[in-house]
Amino acid sequence: MTSDLPRPEYPRPEWVRDAWLNLNGTWEFEFDPGQSGEARGLAADGGYSREIVVPFCPESELSGIGEVDFHPCVWYRREFTVPEAWAGQRVILHVGAADYEATVWVNGQRAGTHRGGYTPFRFDVTDLLQPGDNRLVVRAVDDTRSRLQPSGKQSHEYHSHACMYTRTTGIWQTVWLEPVPAARIESARLRGSLAAGSIAVEATLLGDLRGLTLVAEVSLDGRPVGEASTPATGDAPLLIALSEVQPWGPGHPVLYDLTLTLRDEGGQVRDRVVSYCGLRDLEIVGDRLLLNGQTLFMRLVLDQGFYPDGIYTAPSDAELRADVERGLAMGFDGARLHQKVFEPRFLYWADRLGYLVWGEYPDWGLDWSRPEALRAMLPEWLEAVERDRNHPSLIGWCPFNETSRERDPELLRTVYRATKAADPTRPALDTSGYVHVETTDLYDCHNYTQDPAEFAAFFAELAAGGEPYYNCPGDDALYRGQPYFVSEYGGIWWNPDHAEDSAWGYGERPRSAEEFLARYQGLAEALLSHPHMCGLCYTQLYDVEQEVNGLYTYDRQPKFAPEIIAEINRQKAAVEQEAK
Numbered sequence: 001m002t003s004d005l006p007r008p009e010y011p012r013p014e015w016v017r018d019a020w021l022n023l024n025g026t027w028e029f030e031f032d033p034g035q036s037g038e039a040r041g042l043a044a045d046g047g048y049s050r051e052i053v054v055p056f057c058p059e060s061e062l063s064g065i066g067e068v069d070f071h072p073c074v075w076y077r078r079e080f081t082v083p084e085a086w087a088g089q090r091v092i093l094h095v096g097a098a099d100y101e102a103t104v105w106v107n108g109q110r111a112g113t114h115r116g117g118y119t120p121f122r123f124d125v126t127d128l129l130q131p132g133d134n135r136l137v138v139r140a141v142d143d144t145r146s147r148l149q150p151s152g153k154q155s156h157e158y159h160s161h162a163c164m165y166t167r168t169t170g171i172w173q174t175v176w177l178e179p180v181p182a183a184r185i186e187s188a189r190l191r192g193s194l195a196a197g198s199i200a201v202e203a204t205l206l207g208d209l210r211g212l213t214l215v216a217e218v219s220l221d222g223r224p225v226g227e228a229s230t231p232a233t234g235d236a237p238l239l240i241a242l243s244e245v246q247p248w249g250p251g252h253p254v255l256y257d258l259t260l261t262l263r264d265e266g267g268q269v270r271d272r273v274v275s276y277c278g279l280r281d282l283e284i285v286g287d288r289l290l291l292n293g294q295t296l297f298m299r300l301v302l303d304q305g306f307y308p309d310g311i312y313t314a315p316s317d318a319e320l321r322a323d324v325e326r327g328l329a330m331g332f333d334g335a336r337l338h339q340k341v342f343e344p345r346f347l348y349w350a351d352r353l354g355y356l357v358w359g360e361y362p363d364w365g366l367d368w369s370r371p372e373a374l375r376a377m378l379p380e381w382l383e384a385v386e387r388d389r390n391h392p393s394l395i396g397w398c399p400f401n402e403t404s405r406e407r408d409p410e411l412l413r414t415v416y417r418a419t420k421a422a423d424p425t426r427p428a429l430d431t432s433g434y435v436h437v438e439t440t441d442l443y444d445c446h447n448y449t450q451d452p453a454e455f456a457a458f459f460a461e462l463a464a465g466g467e468p469y470y471n472c473p474g475d476d477a478l479y480r481g482q483p484y485f486v487s488e489y490g491g492i493w494w495n496p497d498h499a500e501d502s503a504w505g506y507g508e509r510p511r512s513a514e515e516f517l518a519r520y521q522g523l524a525e526a527l528l529s530h531p532h533m534c535g536l537c538y539t540q541l542y543d544v545e546q547e548v549n550g551l552y553t554y555d556r557q558p559k560f561a562p563e564i565i566a567e568i569n570r571q572k573a574a575v576e577q578e579a580k
Contacts, residue, residue, distance in 0.1 A: 096173025452522025
């Protein structure tokens, strides 16, 4: 793969095949405000007047366009040639994400449509291909203001404002082609258990599997540590006992390499996929969250996944890694991935670097008084859960944010239960902050009180063994003694170089750096010292556009020496002391 392509790295690092073709780069492009493009021939030979750099959205600088108005419909077109070495295999077209409803044509024939702006989709385009050059067209329809489209923190007004930011339209993750055999390993659910010293594999196989065997081989730092096999069937479970057992966790992110192969009766490999797995156990005991049998106090930071030049898309894989490293440098051991389904490679770096994350859905933008909203949200949310459930760094799910009393509680129960059915191995919040229902595994709140003494007072009753603080008084009957944490707090407004009348943050701005640090320390210690608190999540890692309450600026420059913040965050929490 040539290095001059934008975002040239393999886009799906947890499920790797050797052969692939990156289709990022310069494409033909056209805005279609009247959504008349199909009638005008844009799916075939119609003229395109512009160019765009994929995978960056047209609102971004890196796309080469940078037009931030509303774009109800956009079109993309490029030519490609299938490598001769792929002859006899099925060719799959992958799109990492396109916001919102994407339709694909190959050589003028419709390949399929996908709804949802945050999850990957793929089409088998083998039967649409022709020798030599092929034409690929993608149309994306994006009505951010419809109230039936999840849009997260994308602004519904022309301008960004408060905590709403520049929109993303169309393709914003890598587009690529992959050859696969007709009989193949389609997917696998992985679960590594430290207590059992094993990796469980639930593989899904496709095609004519007669006479084939599925083989799983596990290695650690190049040493074989386990192997198992089973006759190939549509659903093929394997349990691999490991001869060396090491935990995955913050500060110790040990990953096992896993190779899955389909072999025929003569031992020839018919398909091969490389993945990885970490051994880590999560459980809830009373009001404690345990990681690998030890009490876990979550030191999280809010990460919104925005970039000044790429908007939703990181300019490089190195920047995805760097955002994890920036959080670690400030003494956080993880992040709440807020109102966005992040790129798979962010989770890959979280796995590699030992960074805990909560997966979240961008439910803002939907009108929950309309029943169609659930139809817009739930299928994509379950796609996100399925995509990311193998990552050891991911320790919890959160489908909603800041729901109000007007939200139907049965809706929260329904989505919670669907989440747990899709992945029973992790805890799930029914919603982050505000109104919970009785099914939630953890209980959380949001509190942006800026005075440390007043902030601590909100949680004094819980510290004494009484009721917790509720965002919405009257919900006290719903707390059942689950682990409790403050999943949004702080948000201290600090950026002296930013004009006050064009900036936004929580509370009164500190008058000096010293005042900021004293406030930061006081707020953090109120939670760290609490005997019934299982974690915190500070708002936020970096500024986003006009919201200037990050610990880094929007271009990722630290506002304070990271070691100063880290020293505060790394103090031993009360629940950790009690665990000893």
